[in-house]
Amino acid sequence: MAAGDERDAAEVLRALARHLNCLNEDHKSTRKRALESIRRETFEKALAHRLGGKEILEPAEELRLSMLEVLTLTVEVCGIRLAPYLDDIVKILQRTIVDPFPDVKRESCKCTVNFSRCVPAHFHMQADGLVKPLMQTISHQHSRVRVAAIEATGAVIQYGSGKNVDDVLSHLAQRLFDDWPQVRKSVTTVVGGWLLHLSDRYSYFHKLIPLLLSSLTEEILEIRLLAEDLWRQTGAQWEKENEEDLKDKLDFLITPPAHYPAGVERPGLGCRELVVRNLSKVLPAVSRDMGDWLVGTRVKTAQLLRVLLLHAEDHSTQHLQPLLATMYHASTDAEPDVVKNCLESAELLGCFVSPGASLKLLLAHVENSSSCSSSSAPLMVLAAVLRGSLRSALRPHLLQVGHALAHPDVCQGSQQPLYLEQLLGCVQALLSVCEEDCGTVSLQLLQILVTVQSQSTEPGLQDKVEETMRTLCLVQGLGGVTELYRQHMTQLMEWLSQTQLSWTSYSKQRPQLEVIAIQSGPVIGEFLPLLMPLLQGSVRPSQDPEMRLHFFTLLSKLLLDASNTLDSQGKFCDHLEVFLQELLLPNLVWQAGRTAAAIRTSALTCLLALLQGGAITPKQLLSVEVQLTPQVLAALDEDSQMSRLLACRTLSALLRLLGPELHPDTLNTIYPELLKRMDDSSQEVRAVSVSALGRWFSCLGESYNLQTCRSHLEFLFQQLLLHLDDPDSSMQDRILGAPPCIIQTAVVPALGAGPTSLSYVLKAGSAVHPELLQHEVEAVRDKQRSPLYCDQLLQHLQSLSRDSA
Incomplete structure (x- = not known):
């Protein structure tokens, strides 16, 4: 200056x-x-x-x-x-x-x-x-x-x-979004003062009330308490100014509703009436601001909506349509706080609004929204409304809700994780509120849970489904999930059967059946008459190839643990002929094309699971061996390495189960095909074929005439000795020394070896016809790269001769 x-x-x-x-x-x-x-x-x-x-x-x-x-x-x-x-x-x-x-x-x-x-x-x-x-x-x-x-x-x-x-x-x-608390406090003070003292305040109530109510959710305690005090004064003043108009309500509506949010102080009558009388003017602005581009505005608006509904109570009923539309929009917001407050508001709707009124709109929106991009929103809001509802009020509507949620258009409406999570949320809400009353919709809830689990790929969601299923069992006093499936298996099978003729690989029913069959465990074995027609119709050669692949994979899983699944009651044998003749064998028949080859591979997997899982007895297997063996032998020539490998393993399992019961002609048909696989391009196939030949020797019982079949043994010995000179030392070891456990125990004493050191493939052959084997070994000893393996085999043969003497 x-x-x-x-x-x-x-x-x-x-x-x-x-x-x-x-x-x-x-x-x-x-x-x-x-x-x-x-x-x-x-x-x-x-x-x-x-x-x-x-x-x-x-x-x-x-x-x-x-x-x-x-x-x-x-x-x-x-x-x-x-x-x-x-x-x-x-x-x-x-x-x-x-x-x-x-x-x-x-x-x-x-x-x-x-x-x-x-x-x-x-x-x-x-x-x-x-x-x-x-x-x-x-x-x-x-x-x-x-x-x-x-x-x-x-x-x-x-x-x-x-x-x-x-x-x-x-x-x-x-x-109100200012970073400085003192600024927000000043706004609260000013707006509260206007509500109390502005000469024309009645004309502006619908504009001023939202501003003051927004401060009721302030994070700063001082501002929140100030807003509460100003709002309390505003309500009390308005109540006094309109005492005559409120006379009836003052006399009869002092007691709070029976179902009121826990831990929440009910606003005074004047405050509630102010909100009720201005709600229709406030809601359009709330709906508009819920879509604001600023996150802070959307959060504040969502908080305000909850406060408004807490004041409006059952008067919210007449505003349900705009309220639900606003909540649908807010529930899909990217900001978690917006979603959280929106769902809390929806819970208040459940608390104050009769289910008869809210569910009429909600269920209609749920049924019509599955094809929309925001299809999960109505389900999310419905779950929140259900959580807030009173058990006694919701009980009469359980069947309506259960049927609506289990309807295919809703239950199978989308595979989006969020949609499935909200569908699950509705089930969880019903169980938490209605508890044992949910027994009346147990089937519908199980159908929903099966569908969610069958369509979900999220591990976390799978865990939630399993937990919810246990809760459904608990509220009904059932011992476990298997009991739940036993209770509803007939209806579940009928549910799936209704659409079976139109199933494809994309049908929702296919994974549903997989979930039911696997999760029900031993219970599925009690309902084979209902299950087998579904499987039979799904794996016909005329059906969708990809679907057949899925079902053979399912069958393989079940058959590997047959005693705890398909054969839990020992009744699978009653359906074995249908299983083999109509499900398995038709899909093993050779057809051109990569797809057909993949199906044959899946069918072989299923057959191997049948043989390894114990669902078929040797006697039953022997009755169909004539039909099975040619198909398996044909698979040894497949282009697919996996098919050849499975065929070798299947023959090995078949030899293990039937042993000496096999006809000599069958045995003599099998070994040449296995010998071919010893020249396979796959080392794994070669190894398994050697193991299968070891089993073949163990199958030579009394019916196998050594004189009549001498030429077969001679040829087999010659081919094995030829491979004994294989450049691959591992192959030599396999031929001379097969892995333990491939030869039956009955052969062990003749070989003079204990169970931990079962002898070799060729040594196994020596127990069958030692003289012939010795003659063939001596004939090729000097022609091989190294006489080492031949000398070991000759020593073994000499020891056998001494033992027998």
């Missing part, structure tokens, strides 16, 4: 001090002269001229601040006597509120508050002119300036004409 400016300011202040003292004199004329002197010294000489023009003429910030301080002091001292200078003061404040200097802004706002309160009868005539500069300042970067601007806005609206409320509300609403 220049020295001359300082002198001018000091002179003005000294003059003012004298005149201000005169305002305390008893004589009216003295006070009048003092006031006129103050006007001349301030408004005429300094303030109005320097600050109130179109442009501020005073360049010094400190001097402008001093001038404003003088003006504030003058207002505080003179009060209503400054009414004649209303125009001048407002012009000054219009300029200084938007002054570049923050301290001048704050002082201007302070002066505005004081002046509005001093001249309320006159202030309204010029108050409108201060709204625009205040709105320019309300978002200033300094938090203290924002606080001052909010307080000044409160005073200007309070003592103004009442026409500018709409002009400031959006600005105040934005300040």
